[in-house]
Amino acid sequence: MSVKTLVQLVVVAGVATWIVTEGLMPPTPPGVDDLTTGAIGTAIPSARRTDAGPLVITQAMPDELPRNTQLNSPGTASPPPTDRRSGDVDESALRYFARQGDARRLEAEIARLRAIYPGWQPPADPLAPVDYADHELDRMWQLFSEGRYAEVRAAIADRRKKEPQWQPPDALVQLLDQTDTRIRLTNASDAKQWGAVVDIAAKTPSLLTCDYVDVLWRVAEAFANTDRPNRAEDAYAYILANCDNPQERLATIRKAVALLPEKDSDTLFTFERGDEFAAARDDQIRRRVGKIAETEEGLADPADLTRLEDLARAAADSGDPALLGWYYYRRDKPGVALDWFTDARERAPESAKAAEGYALSLNQLDRFAEAETFGYDWADATEDNLAAYLGSVVGLLSMDPPPRVSESTLERIVSVVVKARDPAAGEQLGWYAYNLKQIKTATRWFETVLRWDPEDESAAYGLAVTRLALKDRTGANVVIREWADRSERIAKLGKPGSRTELRGPNYTIDAPVYDEGGIVRTPVRRTAAPAAAPARCGGSAPVNTLTPTQALPRGWCLMDLNRPVEAAAAFEIAMRSPNAKVRSDAAYGASLANLRSGVTDKAAVAAASAPQSSKRQTELMTSVLTQQALALYAEGRYAETILALDARNQYAQEQNDLLVLRGWAYLKMRRYADARRIFQAAAGTGSPDAIRGLAEVQAAQSGLR
């Protein structure tokens, strides 16, 4: 027996001990890792000490072998080997392994038989075909080697019916059992039943050898998926320390790179022989850059990028070019991104993901017409492709000045938008029609969008504006009444002096824009302000497709355009940023946006959702509570009005107008003494409201008496 085989057997024993220890544990719920201590510490170091010669040889004394060989799995039904007389040593397993060319198992089987039958001598040339008389048994081995396990069992059963005294060879029985377990473990792993995978492996150490690297991979995967990366690392380390198949070794390190945290897979590179793991090192680079490319945060190591670009240029598949495309797309380098997506598409013309990246890059380059033409063919492929296409549509239609879009293009745009029921693109079609003086068409678009999403403030705004443009005052008022308490800009459409006017000789129609003071100002630009807003705010993508980092500036830009509802949506996306500063700014923005559109409870929630500086906190809470107090009073909820005012007092001093509000609240609650005290204080500053309040108190009290 070669020293190497002995080494492997000893390692098998070491791992067996480790796993069996775990097998004795009760089924472990994932996440409770009480298994990383103790036994593992002793097992794996010995696994790694493959060149520690003397110790290994001592442990591998032949009389210990039966316990350790991979053929002796616990719990088999076969009778104990000592039942056999040494005269009829069954060499059929030897013959099978010899035929398979499986020298390792052959040697293990020789060792096993020697241990059971001390006087037995193996055939001089075990690899030579043995003249073997039992053709039936021969056939069983043949069936086994072909993987026809059910037929082996059937053949064994048939023979035992004919010859009740006949016993199948231990080796065959054990191999069949082992095969069953391997199949079961594989099925459990395919079904992602990680607990079952670990349980089965723990009970079957004989499977955890270089003969079944696939099983070891699955065990490692099960550990990695149950928050035990250290145990997964141990399993990979076992393979790399002991198993020699070069493809399996490389596959092992690549799996480790894919599944383990980088620091853990790094350790495994110490097992490298020569530079066999070069491909895995490239995987590490892909993983590092890929992780950065998922978000807009951070930059990749320049050396990593250089290597990845070399790989991408040489690659036959689209993975690396597409990865670089996404990396540059999310770093505001759409030109570079477009080149990489072009490469990716050359390698994989059917890849919907590469097509999506290509379309988004065109969008980011404001090449909307090209993007629309390209993206139309992909719009049906996936939801992401559809979103990219709708982004192109919104961008195209909101360009300034409005582009000429052919009738056939408009037709196909409309077909996709209607099918997708996409409010942003539907609204854009409305504004596009509005700009072409097709006001009735525009009205229908806004009505349609409101059917898709009755809560869409921008569509309601569009509808009110277009109805006013059509001199449909009644129709506009329906919208204004419904939205006045939710949208400041819609409410203001209903006030005198704010009527939309069709102006100018050409087709350009300016919708009114309001500054923060609520005063109508003439739009500076020639085109319809709401329509152009997304384009002006630095991008055409619908708000819901933005990343948190993109969403934050979009939110402020929309605030500048006084479109608080859309701004709030953008800020809410930005609030998902991993960056605390972005989150805080976004929460502040969301709070202001909600305040501006009168949604105070949302504003309060937003204000509380990320830590703010105390100045901002004071500003936000003062505004939130002021609006709440006003709203509560308007709803006749006077006691709550007082509570809101009291709460506000903790942030800012009560101004005179709010003092008067407090007085009125007391009056409504018939707390006349309190009302009188407040009105008197406020009347002292000459407030006519307070003076009127005092009179009311007087009247109410005398009326009561």
Add this chain to the structure above:
Amino acid sequence: MSASLLRRLAVVAACYTALPVAAQPAPTMEGTVSGAEWTAYADHFVGEDGRVVDDVNGGISHSESQGYGLLLAYSAGDRDGFDRIWTFTRNELLIRSDRLAAWKWDASAKPHVVDVNNASDGDVLIAYALGLAGESWRNQRYSEAARGLASAIGENLLTDANNRIVLRPGAEGFGRADNNGMLVVNPSYWIFEAFPMLEKLAPDHPWQQLAASGAELINAARFGPARLPTDWVAISAEGLTPAPDFPAVYGYNAIRIPLYLLRAGAKSGPLLENFEHAAASIGPAIIDIATGQPVETLTDPGYRMLDAALACAAGTPVPEDLRRFEPTTYYPSTLHLLALSYVRERQPQCL
């Protein structure tokens, strides 16, 4: 149905069901399916790899078909066949981390397990058959597997509803949170004959209470003009109703209920009367609960044998043509053999 009515019915059930739950010698059952019958069944529905094929359902297999296969192989005394079916069941279905069986296996899918959820009747059947085989053939491996599965059932599938222990149809889903506070159960998953064995295998779990709640449930779930249970029943604080989101029929699930009651030793009487009445007045059929009318008449001999078994319990001999078993399709053929096995075991005078 009010809770108080439910409680009153509990008393009724306790008085009249007389279902043996424990401490009574289980019937041997071995030999109640003949070698020829079993060979004919196995030739049709059992692959050499031990897979029991539901030929009408697209040739899939499931934990129920494997469980029935084990039970019939045991009843026919075919140890090799039993071992083959068990090997397939263990390798392919007993792969869940909670040690229950995945329920659905499809030869044309990869991986073959297309739904890793369990179905509680399959688990009960497998544990029961393993327990029987382990005990009567003195096979430690079967007994050990039976104990493991019985414990897994006890740990994962028993739950409390209106102060009774009931069997959840699966470890996932069917819970109160999924159903507005209702618990949906399947009365045909109460395989009463199995509970004494489960009691022996996993004595730490309340199998007797489970059996009692099942009898009570079946007695109380008398819906519609035909006064029959639906396949799926919702339990809420108000009592029992046909489960919403399921067809309100006495369907392919529920038609097994009288057979299970008979096999567990139920006698002709209150618990069986509505099933007997339906058999006598309508015959084998899927029955719409709202109208009490058949929506599908069942002509397969296997389904007719279910009614014949009920009639036999009241003294009527089994018709000549049903005494001979000819395989047709998986489900009715299985029921045919289970019903014949019952008659031979408990009512041989009907043959």
